[in-house]
Amino acid sequence: MAKKKKTFAIIGANNLGISIARELDKKKQLVNLFDINEDKLNLYMDEFEFVEGIIADCTIKRTLEKNGVGQFDSVIVCMGSNINSSLTVTLNLIDLGIDNFLVQTNDDKHKRMLLALGLKETQIIIPNEISGKLIATKSLFDIDVDVQSIDDEYIFVKLDLLEETNFDKTIQDNNLAANKEFTIVQIRRDGKIIIPDEYTMLKEKDLLYIFAKNTIINDLVLKICGVA
Incomplete structure (x- = not known):
């Protein structure tokens, strides 16, 4: 029996988001890559086979609901350089009852905020480290x-x-x-x-x-x- 592909939602097409998408694409996993910037998404879509680019503002909770964010095996928030947007998306995920997600942070201040929201250390990605x-x-x-x-x-x-x-x-x-x-x-x-x-x-x-x-x-x- 063929191994079932996992599904991933990557929110944010920054360098980390693109790198993760590339690795998952190589492993033939199914990925939805969300970003509000259409031009940024279009830079990369031709190189992917299993990644679908979706233009969306994920700081709006209804947008996440409409795109079925709760149906993914894992959600990865890659908006480390934009703390406000990252925190808003994180709060949206919490409000929607989603707990299978990771969040990128680039500094201790951002990390402390995420911990204060109830995230576990294991949910926080610190690329610098x-x-x-x-x-x-x-x-x-x-x-x-x-x-x-x-x-x-x-x-x-x-x-x-x-x-x-x-x-x-x-x-x-x-x-x-x-x-x-x-x-x-x-x-x-x-x-x-x-x-x-x-x-x-x-x-x-x-x-x-x-x-x-x-x-x-x-x-x-x-x-x-x-x-x-």
Whole structure:
């Protein structure tokens, strides 16, 4: 008997939401990806087989009800950079009696608010901590993270932001927003790790961790470092 596919609702097409959708799509799970921004959803839909993009404002409880959010095996809220929207969606899920959900948070303040709403620690996703543990492990065992092959098509690379024209501008304004060819997974700045979105400001001496196609690396090096 074939194993039954699970169903997932991902609320928010930020970097984390897209990354989770990609992994679930590879595993042939059924995913509904919700975001209020149609253009953002359209950037990614062609690459998915089992992910359906749904344009919706999930801060409105009725919208969640109409889209059958209670019928999913799991709901993942990926709106860490927008605390107000994240809290509103969380309250909507609680009001609807849904308890099988996870919520992304990027800082302790947001986490404390979620805990105050009654969420368990296990329901809260902190990408910064996850990324930090990963990088610490790589450093501890002296694993090369400058360029690490993922497969024949993609690599994981870290690049220093040296090109002055990129300083003090957002990722979007620098034409470096996540797309089908590359994604800035995280930024290391002054010893801290930042999980970016398209509105994150880039600063001099930022270290960018990027997942990209092999064919685009030379262009990225030129764009970010100023040298090929």
